[in-house]
Amino acid sequence: xxxxxxxxxxxxxxxxxxxxxxxxxxxxxxxxxxxxxxxxxxxxxxxxxxxxxxxxxxxxxxxxxxxxxxxxxxxxxxxxxxxxxxxxxxxxxxxxxxxxxxxxxxxxxxxxxxxxxxxxxxxxxxxxxxxxxxxxxxxxxxxxxxxxxxxxxxxxxxxxxxxxxxxxxxxxxxxxxxxxxxxxxxxxxxxxxxxxxxxxxxxxxxxxxxxxxxxxxxxxxxxxxxxxxxxxxxxxxxxxxxxxxxxxxxxxxxxxxxxxxxxxxxxxxxxxxxxxxxxxxxxxxxxxxxxxxxxxxxxxxxxxx
Amino acid sequence: xxxxxxxxxxxxxxxxxxxxxxxxxxxxxxxxxxxxxxxxxxxxxxxxxxxxxxxxxxxxxxxxxxxxxxxxxxxxxxxxxxxxxxxxxxxxxxxxxxxxxxxxxxxxxxxxxxxxxxxxxxxxxxxxxxxxxxxxxxxxxxxxxxxxxxxxxxxxxxxxxxxxxxxxxxxxxxxxxxxxxxxxxxxxxxxxxxxxxxxxxxxxxxxxxxxxxxxxxxxxxxxxxxxxxxxxxxxxxxxxxxxxxxxxxxxxxxxxxxxxxxxxxxxxxxxxxxxxxxxxxxxxxxxxxxxxxxxxxxxxxxxxxxxxxxxxxxxxxxxxxxxxxxx
Numbered sequence: 001x002x003x004x005x006x007x008x009x010x011x012x013x014x015x016x017x018x019x020x021x022x023x024x025x026x027x028x029x030x031x032x033x034x035x036x037x038x039x040x041x042x043x044x045x046x047x048x049x050x051x052x053x054x055x056x057x058x059x060x061x062x063x064x065x066x067x068x069x070x071x072x073x074x075x076x077x078x079x080x081x082x083x084x085x086x087x088x089x090x091x092x093x094x095x096x097x098x099x100x101x102x103x104x105x106x107x108x109x110x111x112x113x114x115x116x117x118x119x120x121x122x123x124x125x126x127x128x129x130x131x132x133x134x135x136x137x138x139x140x141x142x143x144x145x146x147x148x149x150x151x152x153x154x155x156x157x158x159x160x161x162x163x164x165x166x167x168x169x170x171x172x173x174x175x176x177x178x179x180x181x182x183x184x185x186x187x188x189x190x191x192x193x194x195x196x197x198x199x200x201x202x203x204x205x206x207x208x209x210x211x212x213x214x215x216x217x218x219x220x221x222x223x224x225x226x227x228x229x230x231x232x233x234x235x236x237x238x239x240x241x242x243x244x245x246x247x248x249x250x251x252x253x254x255x256x257x258x259x260x261x262x263x264x265x266x267x268x269x270x271x272x273x274x275x276x277x278x279x280x281x282x283x284x285x286x287x288x289x290x291x292x293x294x295x296x297x298x299x300x301x302x303x304x305x
Numbered sequence: 306x307x308x309x310x311x312x313x314x315x316x317x318x319x320x321x322x323x324x325x326x327x328x329x330x331x332x333x334x335x336x337x338x339x340x341x342x343x344x345x346x347x348x349x350x351x352x353x354x355x356x357x358x359x360x361x362x363x364x365x366x367x368x369x370x371x372x373x374x375x376x377x378x379x380x381x382x383x384x385x386x387x388x389x390x391x392x393x394x395x396x397x398x399x400x401x402x403x404x405x406x407x408x409x410x411x412x413x414x415x416x417x418x419x420x421x422x423x424x425x426x427x428x429x430x431x432x433x434x435x436x437x438x439x440x441x442x443x444x445x446x447x448x449x450x451x452x453x454x455x456x457x458x459x460x461x462x463x464x465x466x467x468x469x470x471x472x473x474x475x476x477x478x479x480x481x482x483x484x485x486x487x488x489x490x491x492x493x494x495x496x497x498x499x500x501x502x503x504x505x506x507x508x509x510x511x512x513x514x515x516x517x518x519x520x521x522x523x524x525x526x527x528x529x530x531x532x533x534x535x536x537x538x539x540x541x542x543x544x545x546x547x548x549x550x551x552x553x554x555x556x557x558x559x560x561x562x563x564x565x566x567x568x569x570x571x572x573x574x575x576x577x578x579x580x581x582x583x584x585x586x587x588x589x590x591x592x593x594x595x596x597x598x599x600x601x602x603x604x605x606x607x608x609x610x611x612x613x614x615x616x617x618x619x620x621x622x623x624x625x626x627x628x629x630x631x632x
Binding site: 194226235255259260261 | 328329330332348349351352355356357406407409411412468469470471472473475476479487489490491602603604605
């Protein structure tokens with residue numbers, strides 16, 4: 001019964017409380033919880049491990065933690081999670097405290113556990129560890145299998161293995177259903193600001209493949225993080241071009257997505273996919289990206305099957 | 306003179322053709338030209354008509370206008386150091402363009418972007434002229450130019466750093482150094498009206514500049530209205546520099562190098578230097594744009610890097626020459 005873990009864990013003082021000598025929680029409450037645990041409602045190990053005050057500093061761990069954490073367990077998420085252009089869970093994020101990933105503010109929140117990405121500012125992570133705060137770093141998901149693993153990793157970190165297993169199982173099931181529909185593969189190129197493209201060994205590349213497209217950039221020898229010149233894009237002539245959503249304010253980097261060449265390749269407005277917040281992180285929301293891309297493929301192939 | 310004109314024209318045509326034929330798509334020249342003119346609707350036609358042709362046309366237009374502006378300013382100020390990039394006119398135009406892009410004004414109506422850049426260029430030019438005085442000596446002109454360009458560059462960086470767009474701050478380099486990568490006919494059409502107007506204004510000042518070589522009093526006696534000449538040059542320069550900077554960023558040194566190289570070839574007559582510098586500027590920018598594509602094809606090397614590599618040593622040479630002349 002994982003939903004009972006929250007109140008119980010809260011009955012234990014945090015490490016920081018103990019350091020300050022705060023005796024807010026009564027020994028009786030602790031005893032009651034221990035008794036419950038002893039009765040087998042929760043294993044004592046899970047109870048001791050589960051952190052009660054978690055701060056996440058990275059968009060992807062923010063979203064996974066919001067999906068998996070128990071009520072009140074997740075204290076703060078990063079400010080990026082509030083931005084609907086990047087975050088698939090902006091409304092949900094608004095119900096949490098917001099941090100900006102700076103060591104000072106995160107330390108003052110006195111978390112039991114900090115979640116962040118392996119790609120996040122290394123100095124911040126090192127500083128928090130020096131200050132005695134446990135930090136778990138999560139590698140970014142580069143494939144749909146990684147998504148499954150990341151869900152379980154966060155579940156283990158939060159002491160919410162059951163919930164994580166349920167989410168991962170549902171994810172696998174939905175993914176298998178979506179994947180089964182892929183038959184013939186039209187070609188597509190992921191084309192982002194400044195003409196950067198992504199290859200197969202990335203989450204976006206895997207979304208593309210799962211939705212039944214082939215990656216024409218990889219086929220032309222342009223792999224992840226390489227710039228594909230407009231000329232090469234035009235000569236490759238993919239069936240469609242997937243571009244990213246524009247940020248407010250203007251940038252020349254994003255103007256490339258409005259270039260007549262890209263517009264000509266985007267086939268028609270109904271068949272033009274946009275890589276948005278569902279594409280960025282290895283969360284179950286990638287299923288929505290695959291689903292919408294499958295619709296794009298069907299529109300492109302002109303069938304309703 | 307006519308030999309120079311023919312030579313320069315042939316050079317520009319050759320460089321224009323080379324600009325059309327060089328690119329990462331790596332197709333043969335015959336094939337490329339066939340796709341450009343015949344247009345079978347295939348991918349190569351798209352490459353030639355929508356990518357390379359607007360790029361070559363922009364290099365031609367912007368290079369010509371920078372050469373023209375440099376020659377006109379040097380003729381008017383009678384100072385070989387006067388150049389839109391060096392004295393901060395390009396920088397101010399870039400500030401105007403960045404402001405209109407980031408405030409959303411550029412999206413409001415079609416010509417808002419070049420008009421904002423024109424306004425920025427006018428303000429920058431006005432500031433420099435006011436600070437340096439109408440007969441500005443080299444030192445005051447350069448000092449005023451440094452002040453205006455530093456201010457414009459700082460404000461441009463500030464605006465781009467304040468932008469909510471995560472890519473904007475990386476584009477400081479583009480606005481300071483200039484690039485023609487991935488421009489389309491939209492940009493040609495944006496720049497064309499103001500650039501044509503500015504070029505027309507500057508083409509009309511030849512007689513006035515010739516008279517001015519005899520001194521202001523003599524020019525006045527020959528019926529040249531000095532205030533009108535000044536106004537025409539300021540407006541014309543701001544128009545061509547503003548329109549060019551709005552679509553390609555601030556490209557320096559073209560207006561400095563080209564008139565300097567061509568001046569002996571036209572017998573140092575400002576009116577003849579005007580058209581010669583326009584052709585020479587076009588040739589220089591086309592060559593620079595080919596160079597950035599040949600040196601680092603996969604990256605967007607900025608035009609200003611190449612023009613500064615050619616122009617900065619020449620600039621130093623000019624300063625040394627001016628110093629020895631004064632002594």
